[in-house]
Amino acid sequence: MQAIPQDPQPIAWREKTPFFQAGLQGYSDSPMRIIARRHGAPYCVTESLLDDILLRGGKGLRSQQLDPEDHPVAGQIIGTNPNTMARAARALLELGYDVIDVNLACPVKKMRDICRGGHLLSRPEAAIDILRAVREAVGDEAPVTVKLRRGYDDSVESFRNFYRVFEAVRNLGYTFATVHCRTVEQKYVGPARWPFLAELTREHQGFPVFGSGDIFTAKSIFRMMTETGVAGVSVARGAIGNPWIFTQALQICAGKDAASPGVHEQRETLLAQYALCVRLHGEADTGRSMRKVGIKMSSLHPMHAQVEQAFIKCRNNEEWLSVIEEFYGEGVGEAALGNPR
Template structure:
């Protein structure tokens, strides 16, 4: 059982915040496949404070709990106001983003760039703790440092320890530096050293829960990361885009059912999920935005189908619900075995040069 303060989560993995993807629709589909906990994409404090569309979008339907609301901002005062808004909206956990590698805007550091501004980062952590009622657990998402220098490592540890000292319930660390963005591997060795130092750390919330992130492509990677690094739980990010079955497979591994864990989704299972995801997206966004959104998901879903390349091309031109049904009728009517999305097919480098991995939400 994973604990974040008083919240208990019954499996050691969760769906990460994924800007541009992890909306309510993606979260519902993940939960229906066994995902025990989801994180929103990073929400900017000043959009929440301004109210309107972004604040409305932050509201959580009843079937979307437990959920972490993730916040990003540049100064303690505004981010604390944003945190108070998320607390009012009923988020089960509030997470501070100190990880996003997108460059500074108007010279203000935010996200991962706060790892270079130790004092501001720590002031933010304190201000958020002060603004949120004690019973709502807080967490933080970090990269392993801003860069590979010894000074950056020192700053990371100062911020990490401040997280524990300020009664945060946990932290997830992405084993890449901010400078690295998505290029090169996530350093699991760093995660192993971190847990050796802090795995038994505790504060007023109980044991400090450490999460690991980076290069989790399959259900087996989740447990490999736990075994190799000692993290308490694992954030599933690019590995679950167009692949909610990763959660079903991870549950199967927990149940000692390797056959089910290695079974790819059948064509008809894929069809059912594609329909379900579109239906949720349609309710959330309306037809044209949902069609655009589902186009990028469709491309990822396609890799489970034996005719992946043809389907990718077909999804690329989807712009209406009718187009979507047309692709499904063409490729997903006859049942048959699907394919496991192995790392080679997982387009794992698709984001490698993408500076916009967490685009400005709102």
């Protein structure tokens, strides 16, 4: 199979900002992505979107409408059947997504014989059929990328399967691959294996690989790049409740010290995400999504144990807003800011 030369433009952002906001099920919705962008993320990925749900239309598709501020963005699809995956890719292109990302990484246990996400790595031919169908359906209209795990498990067979799929990714003309260097079996437990990325980039020079795994600080983005040779880094759990990881990465790029956000900045960001949730998801759902954002962001607050408990107890928008008034009002917590995380 002939490699298709790619336009370097789709990932031009990586030259100056070699990091992006990862897909995160239950978190990386439009409000989180827009907040990440306002804090310096140049590119964002949706959570994995099940092909069948997108194709059913209705709310499943409507909820993926894009805001003009939310570009460039990759719509990530997950599924079992090459034909429905191809159609789901087309549905996202019609909604205005800039990039289509295929998920071969999700570790959620398969039901009966439904094999998708990372589980497809144990059936390389089925994975390649999906990769080919999506690539052909998108054609030259948009870049197509893939998210992979480093294998299904630690067996030699898994290792071979990974390379079989990875080589197909290259040959089919995918623009880049993001590799989460844990196995599917590992889920999110235990250390990510960075040396796997180093070996992969050594053996596949000239093809951009983005690394994923154990990125919890801005510094670790650059440490991963230095230690593994990846073209850039996907920031996942490290960005939940902490969009400043992107601001800090930009500061490091500019040779400056990375600054921690004060309580006032945290308040502004929480309220901005709240407003985006109201606008994009409707008022009724906002308390639920902002509760978990508050819980995660509380770790940056000087009174984090109390703030976390207060967010945990929130049941509606009013209670959430009253936590903001109590713990993020003028001057609150700033006195203790000598000790940020």
